Amino acid sequence: MAAVSTGSRSTRKHAMAREEKERFRAINEQPVDDITLEFFYQPHTISLLSLCICGLLYVAFMRDDVNSDDNIWNGLCCMVFIFLVISVLAFPNGPFTRPHPALWRIVFGLSVLYFMLLVFLLFQNTQDTRKMLGWVYPDLKNGTPDEKEYAVNCSDISLARLWEHIDFFAFSHFFGWALKALLIRHYGILWTISVLWELTEAAFVHLLPNFAECWWDAWVLDVLICNGFGIYLGMLVCQKLEMRNYYWESIKDIHSTTGKIRRAVLQFTPSSWTHVRWLDPNSSYMRVLAVGILVMIWQVAELNLFFIKHIFMITPAHPVNVIRAMLIALVSAPSIRQYYMYVTDTQCKRVGTQCWVFCAITLTEAIVCIKFGMDLFKNAEMGWIVFWFGVQLLGSLACVYLCALFAKRNEHKMDADGDGMDSDSASRVTPIHQQYFVQHRSCCTPEKTPSSSNSSPDTEFSSSPILRQRAKESLTNGAL
Template sequence: MEHFRSINEKSVDDVSLAFFYKPHTLTLLSVCVLGLLYSAFTRNDDDKDNNLWIGLCWIIFFFLVVSVLAFPNGPFTRPHPGIWRIVFGLSVLYFMVLVFLLFQNRKDVRLMIEWIFPDLKGVSPEDKEYAVNCSTMDWARFYSLFDCFAAAHLLGWFFKALLIRHHGILWTISITWEITEMAFSHLLPNFAECWWDAWVLDVLICNGLGIWLGMYVCRKLEMRNYHWESIKDIHSTTGKIRRAVLQFTPVRVVAVSLLIIVWQLSELNTFFLKQIFEVPPSHQINVWRLVLISLISAPSISIVTFTEAIICVKFGLELFKKTEVSYIVMWLSIQFVGSILCVYLCAVYARNWKWTTLEDGFFMTEAEKEEERLANKMADHIDNGTVPVLQNGTHTTAKLNGFSQSEMPYNLRNRNQKVVRNGHVH
């Protein structure tokens, strides 16, 4: 239950500007209603299309207002919980739109897209061919491939590094994505690339530079690290042995495999959606969708990804009839094998080169090291039945009434440990 609350309703620590963390419900609703009345009674309603568009915009606006007021904080609180409530509201809206589209036909969906984006009328995708004259490799051609899509590669992997924060998983996804392109190139011709374009330009240069920049920013900003549960958090010898054995059980492999496959599926949806609904790659609808997917990746990506995949299958049956089943089976097999290798090699690397002892288990920032020292100091006091407190500017200790060391929550990685203030445990 405590873990559920930390994920769905994370509290804000160290509120310095209380005004921005109070509800202000009546003020917000009053301003919204006044704006609604002004728009409803002053605008010209002769244009039917404009009426529909303005009405939809106000529906979206009020749904996001309700999101700010009623939705939970979610797992993120920076820069402000209200922003992440809006992001979660956008993800719910997008999901409902996808569900609505599931019950339409392809022609009507295309008409809806053209109504929102009139510049798409009569436009079909013009995919660039990359697997042409692969033996010709000079600096002019090499330089011509550094277009907006190369910048998108780099920027995309920068944000993926900010989300995942694990070199092993990032490089596994990067490599397996190129294999994904090869497996689906018979359905999407623009997936066919020259070997040096796929493995040198994409994987090593664009993806590699994006991963390096993202991890560099994580280190510089001392962002929260993602890693396996530390053995230092387990105090019994039996628990440590059990944890070491569980590191290599199928649960870990399946978890990483699902992460990798869902990520590949999310990327595939981008290309299949534009192919099925005949949207040019450079059109703004693709850009806005990628921005939305980037924002909702952490809170609610799974349900959106699978719903998009269902839409692709329903409206792309003619395209998927050309599927080579053997390619897909081979692709899934490679994903699982890659996941197993990822888990195994990361564990071997951590044990032999990264950790100085088995008890280290993770890399800590300076802030985390300080928290670790404080937690260990508190554990020593708990053994004596006291806890350190800061009362009236003086460091002292307070008696623990009814708490034992085994009952005190010790979850440093999730920052859920109890806080002692003014002689009381909160």
């Protein structure tokens, strides 16, 4: 009897380990369910190897290698290209598969390269780092810090002056917050980040003069107009995509030319869009703390950009800042999805690799800023630093906790109206969730009865309380 009990526990332990591995794979190596053209999803490893070797033979023997600077630059570019080729072959897809998994493998490869570059910079001094920046971008050799002042004549409030502040950076600010709304999809967290960022600027204004703004510029133009309308637009797009039904047809099954073109264009849209619940009425204190950490990391990532610009004397519109902003935006998309699954899915025990690299990049950027801005940080007022840290920590946790209480209040209201969370959660489960849980049902059920083997997947899904509970715990296994 003891042997039978031990064998049963061992079976359950192996089943749980297998299910945990599948959960991690779902966020770190998302499979491609809809393959429209097999050619674009086959490895082609031998062909790719042949092209790479032929290209290396050509550039090694056919180019002029007299100029040393050109040799170093071309060698670095070729090294990056080969590394990205290896990224396509070896790195995981991440949680997204549209428009093609190879794109997100390249993004992961670029993030690893950027992280390695930051680690390399930690072993350099300020003079050598500036020489390297001047070698890549000669206009940065004699760079000067951005001394543009914004907190000038704040009492002069007129429509003409307000219109002067609606420039390219205002529109980029607006669309940036719309993108953040598409990534986070939670009003409470977005507004928390928006308000706390203004407090961050106030805390670091003694180090970064550009943070000095008029009150109407900070709280009206930035928070209410740019941030507010950007958040509203992004959440509106999320609502439209969430309400849409996704039924994908292979391009080979479409006979009209217009239909094929339309299907090719739709390849650049999400394959599914599921409801996001960062906080629900049953959220534990650890989940509230995890979401608070998300707010803190986001603030540090934003703050790094301004310190990098100031310390290395890079103008706001310089390609270095643009490339860095675009890379962080691309990397943050799968990182937030993986972190969301790690926070909300009790079966997910490990954070995704892209999220790990993003956190490493953010923290290493902060170390780089401290190392090369030591003269700047010597003038830091510790009172403001402690104030910033305390406000960020308490403010993020308080706002997130209030969001959890708000969700709990809505649950009681829905229960009073006869529309509980069970039916609401089940209605948001997409066919992708059903297919995932039905495929892995064998991991949780030791044996099947003959009657259950003849039932349909939808019947099995709706009749199993275990699957319904897990569907509520992980509502976002979709591609985007």
